[in-house]
Amino acid sequence: MGIISRGFSGRSREHNPELPPGQFLTEDFPVLSAGPTPRIDTDEWEFTITTESGTVHRWSWADLMALPVEDVATDIHCVTRWSKLGTSWRGVSLDTLFAGVDTGYGFTMAHSYGGYTTNVPLADLLGGKAWIAFEFDGQPLDPEHGGPARLLVPHLYFWKSAKWIRGIQMHKTDDAGFWEQNGYNIYGDPWLEQRYS
Amino acid sequence: MASVNTETPTGRSIMIDVPGWGGNLAGQHLDLRLSAPDGYQAVRSYSIASASTGDRLELAVDRLPEGEVSPYLVDDLLPGDQLELRGPLGGWFVWRPEQTTPVQLIGGGSGIVPLVAMARAHAASGSTARFQLLYSVRTPEDVFFKDELAALASPYFAVTWVYTRRTPEGWPTAAGRVNREVLAAATIPASENPAVFVCGPTGFVESVADSLVALGHPAASVKTERFGGK
Numbered sequence: 001m002g003i004i005s006r007g008f009s010g011r012s013r014e015h016n017p018e019l020p021p022g023q024f025l026t027e028d029f030p031v032l033s034a035g036p037t038p039r040i041d042t043d044e045w046e047f048t049i050t051t052e053s054g055t056v057h058r059w060s061w062a063d064l065m066a067l068p069v070e071d072v073a074t075d076i077h078c079v080t081r082w083s084k085l086g087t088s089w090r091g092v093s094l095d096t097l098f099a100g101v102d103t104g105y106g107f108t109m110a111h112s113y114g115g116y117t118t119n120v121p122l123a124d125l126l127g128g129k130a131w132i133a134f135e136f137d138g139q140p141l142d143p144e145h146g147g148p149a150r151l152l153v154p155h156l157y158f159w160k161s162a163k164w165i166r167g168i169q170m171h172k173t174d175d176a177g178f179w180e181q182n183g184y185n186i187y188g189d190p191w192l193e194q195r196y197s
Numbered sequence: 198m199a200s201v202n203t204e205t206p207t208g209r210s211i212m213i214d215v216p217g218w219g220g221n222l223a224g225q226h227l228d229l230r231l232s233a234p235d236g237y238q239a240v241r242s243y244s245i246a247s248a249s250t251g252d253r254l255e256l257a258v259d260r261l262p263e264g265e266v267s268p269y270l271v272d273d274l275l276p277g278d279q280l281e282l283r284g285p286l287g288g289w290f291v292w293r294p295e296q297t298t299p300v301q302l303i304g305g306g307s308g309i310v311p312l313v314a315m316a317r318a319h320a321a322s323g324s325t326a327r328f329q330l331l332y333s334v335r336t337p338e339d340v341f342f343k344d345e346l347a348a349l350a351s352p353y354f355a356v357t358w359v360y361t362r363r364t365p366e367g368w369p370t371a372a373g374r375v376n377r378e379v380l381a382a383a384t385i386p387a388s389e390n391p392a393v394f395v396c397g398p399t400g401f402v403e404s405v406a407d408s409l410v411a412l413g414h415p416a417a418s419v420k421t422e423r424f425g426g427k
Contacts (some may be wrong), residue, residue, distance in 0.1 A: 005232055009235075024265075037407065115416075
């Protein structure tokens, strides 16, 4: 345990076991982007998965909307220490999108409109763990929160849930994305408090 | 904690001696942890207002009405008290003296903190890069580092003040928010390719960043740091 802070008692509250270490509960929805918010029309939107052979799998907004959509109820955890429990989203599972994709590589780089990147191992995108999400709390996803669509990977710190998702590139190695190159952990498990590099 | 200075009705700056700190880049932040006797801990991030190479650093904290850590830091912390810090953190929202492009800093409220670090680093390094600061606050009493910012004025650093609720007496313009017109008139234009740093509450940053892009600044030239939720 750390140095006791003289006179500090904190608010009396019960420790919430649903919160990973070092997190506090928030009722609002903070925005922590590194730059201005990209504005993407669904008419021009597309999502791609690109493999090591150079094959590009491509979905327009209409293509995405024609796929099976799931309701997702999940907790989200930001590395800046706020967590929201029981958030609701709607999106297409990465399992659905990867169904026709042939790859031998085990890592990915997510690319966003506006240039943001973040790396996620393929295993963390599959098995019901990740979605391309376009609705939050019953409404179309706000651009400030990553709309029209963002990657949603709630078991990792939320910087991995790339806003304004544009595509996923297969990688042979676990190469660092934007925040990973700027001091943050290569993997980002909130339960192991993997915040920084 | 070495000393404190009251900056505003709800904020103060805090000088902390950290043996072995070794300094930080302008714009970086740190994690500060408080521990209660019953084992409860709270950790929050604070931007660092200083950018020196030594073992003393300065924070500036605004007391949030619903805050858990900020009221303790603003109201209770006394010289001699010990704090646990982790850092420096952050590699994106930083300014290094080797950078020679013009720099436009835009701060809202307590968002001024990392920008003050940049202005101080700019002055300390003798950099002749053109630096401008647009500082938006609600009233004159809400200004952090007022005297210091005035003292930093030089041929290479100019400050424009914007008061959104109440201006100082005799102020030539009425109170009002930073909008596209204000930015067009008071900031380095896109044609000069400035690096732009915007920091403050998220609503302020969102609005300013959108306006900057509309005024022709490439999105990649506008770095933002946001406080608070939406």
